Amino acid sequence: MQTAIQCSAPATTGNAYAGTCPTRLVLDRIADKWAVLILGLLGDGPVRFNRLRRQIEGISQKMLSQTLKSLERDGLVSRKAIATVPVTVEYAITPLGATLSETVDALRIWAETHMGQVLVSQQQYDAGADRAA
Amino acid sequence: MQTAIQCSAPATTGNAYAGTCPTRLVLDRIADKWAVLILGLLGDGPVRFNRLRRQIEGISQKMLSQTLKSLERDGLVSRKAIATVPVTVEYAITPLGATLSETVDALRIWAETHMGQVLVSQQQYDAGADRAA
Numbered sequence: 001m002q003t004a005i006q007c008s009a010p011a012t013t014g015n016a017y018a019g020t021c022p023t024r025l026v027l028d029r030i031a032d033k034w035a036v037l038i039l040g041l042l043g044d045g046p047v048r049f050n051r052l053r054r055q056i057e058g059i060s061q062k063m064l065s066q067t068l069k070s071l072e073r074d075g076l077v078s079r080k081a082i083a084t085v086p087v088t089v090e091y092a093i094t095p096l097g098a099t100l101s102e103t104v105d106a107l108r109i110w111a112e113t114h115m116g117q118v119l120v121s122q123q124q125y126d127a128g129a130d131r132a133a
Numbered sequence: 134m135q136t137a138i139q140c141s142a143p144a145t146t147g148n149a150y151a152g153t154c155p156t157r158l159v160l161d162r163i164a165d166k167w168a169v170l171i172l173g174l175l176g177d178g179p180v181r182f183n184r185l186r187r188q189i190e191g192i193s194q195k196m197l198s199q200t201l202k203s204l205e206r207d208g209l210v211s212r213k214a215i216a217t218v219p220v221t222v223e224y225a226i227t228p229l230g231a232t233l234s235e236t237v238d239a240l241r242i243w244a245e246t247h248m249g250q251v252l253v254s255q256q257q258y259d260a261g262a263d264r265a266a
Contacts, residue, residue, distance in 0.1 A: 014248040016170060016241045019191030024166065026251050027244040031169050033161045037149060058152030075254025096250055103243055106236045108149050111160040115147040117229055118159050121208025 029074060034059060034067045036104045039093065042077060043101045046092035076100060162207060167192060167200045169237045172226065175210065176234045179225035209233060 007014050007021030014023030029035065037056050041047055047055075053064055068091055071077040076097035082088045093101065140147050140154030147156030162168065170189050174180055180188075186197055201224055204210040209230035215221045226234065 014245045016166075016173075016245055017189055021248075022252055023244045023248045024191070026248050027169060027241060028166045030244060031164045031166045031240060033149075033157065033164045036160060036164050040149075056150055058157070073255050073258040074251045075258075076251075096247065096254070099247065100243055103236070103239045107164060107240060108160060110233055110236055111156045111163060112147045112149055114229065114232065115154075115156045115159050118207045118209075119155055121229070122206050125206040125208075 026074070029070060030076075030100060030104065032067070034063060035071060036108050038064075038067060038071065038091075039076065039097060039101055039104045040108050042091060042093040042097070043105065046080070046090045049089045049091065052091065071097070159207070162203060163209075163233060163237065165200070167196060168204060169241050171197075171200060171204065171224075172209065172230060172234055172237045173241050175224060175226040175230070176238065179213070179223045182222045182224065185224065204230070 007018035007023065014021045014026075016023045016027050018024070034056070037059075038052060041052060041055055049064070049068075052068075053059060053061060056064070068077060068079070072079050072091075075094055078092050078094050080090045080092070082090060140151035140156065147154045147159075149156045149160050151157070167189070170192075171185060174185060174188055182197070182201075185201075186192060186194060189197070201210060201212070205212050205224075208227055211225050211227050213223045213225070215223060
């Protein structure tokens with residue numbers, strides 16, 4: 001008999017391995033390259049929308065807006081409209097978001113520092129697949 | 134004048150903010166809930182395919198196969214076929230994957246321990262959106 005994987009939601013601690021646990025949704029949101037890159041920039045202080053867009057090469061305006069909105073809804077980022085003409089919008093990390101900063105930064109830094117090793121592995125794997133074909 | 138965001142690929146260190154840097158692809162692969170959940174289980178020792186599938190509730194056979202194949206190609210996971218009838222396949226974390234374990238575990242644990250706060254934020258955000266509507 002298989003015991004169901006437990007999730008104590010809506011209590012404080014969840015279980016990401018339980019299929020219907022809200023933790024899975026939270027993990028899905030934060031395990032996202034755009035969220036990681038945005039939180040990495042906001043770690044140093046508030047940043048305006050247009051600056052975020054310039055700093056994260058290749059992100060579309062729509063994807064940046066959507067990701068910021070999700071992060072705001074999750075309580076990780078706060079949004080402030082500044083009464084300039086035209087209005088400028090500034091985003092900052094919240095205290096809850098700050099508890100996540102170090103972890104997502106570590107993920108980004110791992111990717112940056114191990115990129116070379118991953119590329120070598122991929123080439124070896126692909127060469128092996130060619131030989132096997 | 135805007136300076137292009139630098140990426141020193143194919144050298145060892147990349148820049149995840151550069152749109153065409155391979156780091157972005159690596160980050161996209163590891164910032165993935167299924168990869169995080171798989172690496173979390175393999176951290177304790179080799180695990181057979183069917184056991185992984187049972188432990189990660191809700192993952193399809195196809196998604197598990199695809200994610201394991203990507204992780205193997207990236208050099209993070211190794212695959213061993215054991216000559217039983219029928220053949221069983223066992224996956225283990227590689228030394229490169231082990232350097233990532235702690236970081237992805239931290240991401241999963243953050244999701245598990247802060248799930249409650251994220252849910253409260255979402256409810257407050259949605260209530261505010263209702264009032265504004």
